[in-house]
Amino acid sequence: MKDKSLLGPWIRRFLLEHLVAERNLSLNTQASYRDTLTLLLPFASKQVGCAIDRMTVEELTPEVVRKFLDHLERDRQCSEVTRNQRLATIHSLARFVGTRSPVHLAWCSEIRAVPFKKTGQDRDRIPRKGRDGRVAKPT
Secondary structure, eight states: OOOTTBHHHHHHHIIIIIIIIISOOOHHHHHHHHHHHHHHHHHHHHHHTSOGGGOBGGGSOHHHHHHHHHHHHHTSOOOHHHHHHHHHHHHHHHHHHHHHOGGGHHHHHHHHTSOOOOOHHHHHTSOHHHHTSOOOOOO
């Protein structure tokens, strides 16, 4: 890779090398990751005022990611679960770049610090009796 600061080559490697060759993810998962980036890149490009093919890794800031997530919920009417799934893709991309380019470790940490949103599904995983902190005695 000639210019390690450009985002495009990193995304290409992420989609082709990491998702397919290294992690061997299903076609549906690959499509989901691709779709997230298809939504993110034009949005981020517009936010930073730069052509997509000239965007650098550092221009994809945590602020841009937060605005993108708000855009998903507000403008596209996505659920919190979908928002979190899109954020997981962005976190995965950041981890991929950070592990292969020490120059981008700080950026990786900043992106991965963007928190997931609690959803109604989180509460449903805890049995009703366990929610109030009491644990049933074994019989």
